[in-house]
Amino acid sequence: MSRRQPPNHLARHAPIACALSLAIAACAQDGPPPEPPVPPEVLETVVVEPGVSREALARAVDDVFTAEGVGETRAVIVMRGGEVVAERYAEDFPADTRHIGWSMSKSVTGVLIGMMVADGKLRLDDAAPVSTWQRSGDPRGEITLRHLLQMRSGLRHEEMADPVYTSAEVRMMYLDGRDDMAAWAKAQPLEHEPGSTFDYSTPTSVILADIATNLIAPDASAEARQVAMAEFVDARLAVPLGMTSLVGEYDAAGTLVGGSSFWATARDWALFGEFLRNGGSVSGAQIVPRGWIDFMRTPSPAAEDYGAQLWLNRANEAGRDYLFAQAGPDSAFAMIGHLGQYVIVSPQQRLTVVRLGKSDDAERAPLVDELADIFALYPGR
Secondary structure, three states: OOOOOOOOHHHHHHHHHHHHHHHHHHHOOOOOOOOOOHHHHOOEEEEOOOOOOOOHHHHHHHHHOOOOOEEEEEEEEEEEOOOEEEEOOOOOOOOOOOOEEEEHHHHHHHHHHHHHHOOOOOOOOEOOOOOHHHHOOOOOHHOOOOHHOOOOOEEEOOOOOOOOOHHOOOOOOHHHOOOOOHHHHHHHHEEOOOOOOOOHHHHHHHHHHHHHHHHOOOOOOOOHEEEHHHHHHHHHHHHHHHHHEEEEEEEOOOOEEEOOEEEEEHHHHHHHHHHHHOOEEEEEOOOHHHHHHHHHHEEEEEEOOOOOOOOEEEOOOOOOOOOOOOOOOOOOEEEHHHHHHEEEEEEEOOEEEEEEEEEOOOHHHHHHHHHHHHHHHOOOO
16 A cells, blocks of 8 residues: 655745745855945045045944943044044034033143243243242152143142042032132142152142243232133134134132133044144144144153153053053054043044043943044054
8 A cells, every 4th residue: 555655845845945045144154244334324424535434434433422331422523634534413512512621621731831831931840830839848849840740749639539529639629629729739748759650630730720820920810810811822722723612711719720621612622632643733833842742742751651741542550541552553642531531643643533422430441442443444553
């Protein structure tokens, strides 16, 4: 007796099997699947010829806004060779918005001091002109201008202390020092021998701003001090650089809050980065000596990753990882501010990248990784 043959299920489902085979083959292809097209509105934030793949740069900038764990990005500008090649803003922060630089302000203050040195009013290795330190027997008389600029004064300025109300910058700006910030900063005792120890300090930059103001408007009233310094910043820096939005804050004593409180638009922060990239010149005019910018970019004897009011893209023994020393050129440097403000400059790559926004401490490392990806697109790393 013949036996019935079982139904040919494979034949019946041949189209499905074929489709599965194609899907499996696709999954087995070398490398990741193709990325989806860049949305037109994202692509439009990048010029047609940015010097690298337009799509790749648009994705990298988009990641600074949208990647998980980077915080709130409000503005990004990428300049290459002096030209803006990418520019993007968050919805509530148009291009004319002034953004506080926080500690990026220190680099502006550093340039102002450089102008005073170039004018012959200050010398790097002279004792800092702080009258209360020059009393007989006061060890603070050994603090030089160079020490202050390189954050190795030895003064007891504990930044980012815990609890926060004990932190030097908080006490100076918001508590017992707020009416005369420079006086508070200068009154602190020594904790280390001058020159021996790196100790990042917002009060130190306020001391520098006070020194500059005293030279511009000696023995003046608080109001006169403020006016004189604002006019100096405009005449010597903002106007020559074209930074029309640059403005500083002042305390009740008329002292520029030079460690944290300059404001400018994203484009103007980018202009300042370009000014540093070009060695202190703008359109061929030397605003501050090139040698001064070289000094600001030279590692401090007490910190491999810090110069004079500038962070450097270099490894350091303290384990700080504020930039991307393992992934970028050691000639790169940066202005870095509280809550994720960055102006990163790579002269070797002819790049200046600005990121402004709000990122907490846990979000800073992922944010820097995304910024590093922009630099990785360009040759010369």
